[in-house]
Amino acid sequence: MAKGRSPMTDVEDRLRKLRSLGVHKGTAHLKPAPPARRRYPVEDLVAGRVVENEAGAFYLVEETFPLHHAHGAPTLGDLLACPCDVPARLARDPAIADMDYRRAAFLDIETIGLAGGTGTVAFMVGLGFYEDDALRVEQYFMRDFPEEPAMLTALARRLDEMDWLVSFNGRGFDLPILTTRFIMNRMPPRLADAPHLDLLFPARRLWKSRLESCRLSALEKAILGFYRDQADVPGYLVPQIYFDYLRTGDAREIARVFYHNLYDIVSLAALAGHMCRLLHAPDTATAVPGEDLLRAAALLEQAGDAARAEAAYRRAIASPLSPEAREEALHHLAVLLKRQGRRDEAREIWRALAEARYGADVAALVELAKDCEHRQRDYAAALAYTEQALARVQAWPPGAQKTRALAELQRRAERLRGKALAGGGAA
DNA sequence: ACGTAAGAGTGTATCCAACG
DNA sequence: CGTTGGATACACTCTTACGT
Numbered sequence: 001m002a003k004g005r006s007p008m009t010d011v012e013d014r015l016r017k018l019r020s021l022g023v024h025k026g027t028a029h030l031k032p033a034p035p036a037r038r039r040y041p042v043e044d045l046v047a048g049r050v051v052e053n054e055a056g057a058f059y060l061v062e063e064t065f066p067l068h069h070a071h072g073a074p075t076l077g078d079l080l081a082c083p084c085d086v087p088a089r090l091a092r093d094p095a096i097a098d099m100d101y102r103r104a105a106f107l108d109i110e111t112i113g114l115a116g117g118t119g120t121v122a123f124m125v126g127l128g129f130y131e132d133d134a135l136r137v138e139q140y141f142m143r144d145f146p147e148e149p150a151m152l153t154a155l156a157r158r159l160d161e162m163d164w165l166v167s168f169n170g171r172g173f174d175l176p177i178l179t180t181r182f183i184m185n186r187m188p189p190r191l192a193d194a195p196h197l198d199l200l201f202p203a204r205r206l207w208k209s210r211l212e213s214c215r216l217s218a219l220e221k222a223i224l225g226f227y228r229d230q231a232d233v234p235g236y237l238v239p240q241i242y243f244d245y246l247r248t249g250d251a252r253e254i255a256r257v258f259y260h261n262l263y264d265i266v267s268l269a270a271l272a273g274h275m276c277r278l279l280h281a282p283d284t285a286t287a288v289p290g291e292d293l294l295r296a297a298a299l300l301e302q303a304g305d306a307a308r309a310e311a312a313y314r315r316a317i318a319s320p321l322s323p324e325a326r327e328e329a330l331h332h333l334a335v336l337l338k339r340q341g342r343r344d345e346a347r348e349i350w351r352a353l354a355e356a357r358y359g360a361d362v363a364a365l366v367e368l369a370k371d372c373e374h375r376q377r378d379y380a381a382a383l384a385y386t387e388q389a390l391a392r393v394q395a396w397p398p399g400a401q402k403t404r405a406l407a408e409l410q411r412r413a414e415r416l417r418g419k420a421l422a423g424g425g426a427a
Numbered sequence: 428a429c430g431t432a433a434g435a436g437t438g439t440a441t442c443c444a445a446c447g
Numbered sequence: 448c449g450t451t452g453g454a455t456a457c458a459c460t461c462t463t464a465c466g467t
Contacts, residue, residue: 114447115448122447172451173446200445201452208444208453215445235447242447339435370433374464415432419466 042143042251046258056150061139063262069135071270072224073287076135078273086276087166089303091197096164099195102130105162106137106272108264109174110257112239118180121148123242124257125155125178128265129162137265139258144246149185156182159190164197166272168216168264171198199271206275206295220267224274231259279308282315290319294329301336310336327353327361334367347371354388362405365389369412379420386413 043050048061067077079087080101088096106128111120125140138158142151167174175196179189204214211222217235220226233241233256241253278296282288297312313333317326334349350371353364365385372382390409396402 109447111447113448114445119448120447167446169444169446169451172449176450177446198451204444204453213444238447374433 040250040252042141042245042254045251045255048139048141051150051154053150053153055153056147058147058151058154059141059143060154061141061258061262063137063139065135065137065266067133067135071266072220072226074224074270074274074277076266076269076273078277079269080130080273082273082276082280086280087197087272089279089300089305089308090199090202090275091195092303093195093197095195096197099164103161103163104166104197105129105159105164105191106135106166106265106268107170107174107178108167108261108268109178110238110242110261111177112242114239118184120177120180121145122174122177122181124261125151126261126265127155127158128269135266135269137262139261141258148181152182152185152187156187156190162191162194164195165191166197166199166268168203168268168271169198169200171196171200197272199268199275202275202299203271205299206278206292209295210289210291216264216267216271219271224267224270226263226267226270228260228263231256232263233257233260235260279305279312282312288319290316290321291325293319294321294325297329298332301332306336306340327356331361331363334364338367343371343375354385362389362392365392366409366412369416373416373419379416383413383416383420386416 042048042059046059046061048059050057051060065076067075067080069076084099084101085097087099088094106126108126109122110124110126111122113120123142126137127140128135128137130136140151140155142148165175175192179192182189200214203219207214207219207223211218217228220228233253238257238260241257245251245254277284278288278292279300282293282296293312293316297309297316300309300312310333313329313336316329317333321329330349330353334346334353337343337349338346347368350364350367353361354368365388369382369385369389372378372385386409390406390413393402393405393409396405
């Protein structure tokens with residue numbers, strides 16, 4: 001602190017500056033302009049009702065969509081037609097296989113910012129759930145900060161009826177924020193440790209390879225074929241819209257946030273349906289690109305669902321596919337078959353891959369060499385495959401990969417030459 | 428019976444995207 | 448701003464099967 005000046009002088013200086021800015025009037029000058037508040041209250045712009053409970057009041061908006069409602073290509077009933085082990089594979093959480101779709105909470109919140117942690121408040125919570133052959137969406141909205149306890153109280157009551165969650169990036173965003181809001185309001189958090197199907201991660205695995213972006217808005221268009229109307233707002237505008245609404249009381253833009261949040265929930269259900277259908281019954285989904293089938297197969301394979309993975313690989317191979325993608329599908333199918341001990345079927349695929357004109361499939365040649373060496377003890381044939389592979393790798397562009405592959409193949413060739421000479425010779 | 432090596436499966440570190 | 452987990456690359460361990 002400056003010499004010769006008391007702390008109080010310092011404070012008084014600052015107060016004087018603030019007074020000159022009009023801050024001494026408290027927040028009065030920030031109060032909503034009365035005319036706007038009268039003309040555009042949220043209650044007049046978004047059909048809903050004020051709900052009162054022991055913690056106060058908040059605004060609740062409800063909407064219902066029948067199961068046959070089409071959201072782009074999928075309908076909202078698609079998900080219910082899949083057995084629950086499919087979302088369990090998607091989420092890599094076996095617990096979901098025992099869950100009930102009627103007790104799944106589709107969750108999406110709107111907040112005052114992106115910074116996670118304690119400072120971020122969810123001013124709107126969208127919650128979807130299946131009920132009576134419909135998808136019901138409830139939107140919990142606080143018209144001002146003091147309404148948060150009432151909003152969370154009602155929300156908690158509803159969440160207590162739910163067993164598991166479906167979200168888009170909710171694991172890293174929506175759920176932690178909601179959990180801290182409950183804690184800040186001295187309420188027990190809900191569903192914090194519940195099984196959670198976060199669609200972002202399986203979506204990346206399915207579409208990262210062919211889509212620029214895997215944001216929900218991008219998937220809506222590219223995968224679901226759903227296009228939002230003019231009422232929608234981009235997510236990055238949401239915090240500013242809420243602050244402006246708090247300041248002016250003008251809820252016209254808030255109406256668009258309701259629309260945005262509502263269709264985020266509907267997209268969540270539709271996307272979950274599409275993804276599960278893609279894994280469970282790819283034949284029934286319309287116009288699924290071969291590449292999606294290939295990625296679905298790979299996902300199923302990693303999830304340990306060999307039967308569905310095989311079906312998906314075969315379906316991918318039967319669809320229009322780039323030569324590279326077809327090669328990948330065939331190779332993975334062969335590995336899958338080999339792992340199941342179906343070596344004859346696997347060998348046929350590797351032969352086809354090795355002979356394909358476009359094929360530079362070194363992996364297939366290596367597999368054939370392994371098969372000859374270990375299964376059939378035909379060292380000469382194994383050596384021949386290895387040398388073919390060597391020739392193909394020679395044509396690769398220089399680099400660490402090439403060096404490594406060459407080294408490995410040469411080791412293999414050396415070993416095989418030894419074995420062949422040692423008398424285990426070729427037929 | 429033993430040592431060796433291939434193959435399969437795991438673990439670690441790093442990078443990146445998506446959420447309003 | 449923070450949190451999450453998938454992808455990637457790489458090293459490592461464990462199992463298996465073979466040759467001696």
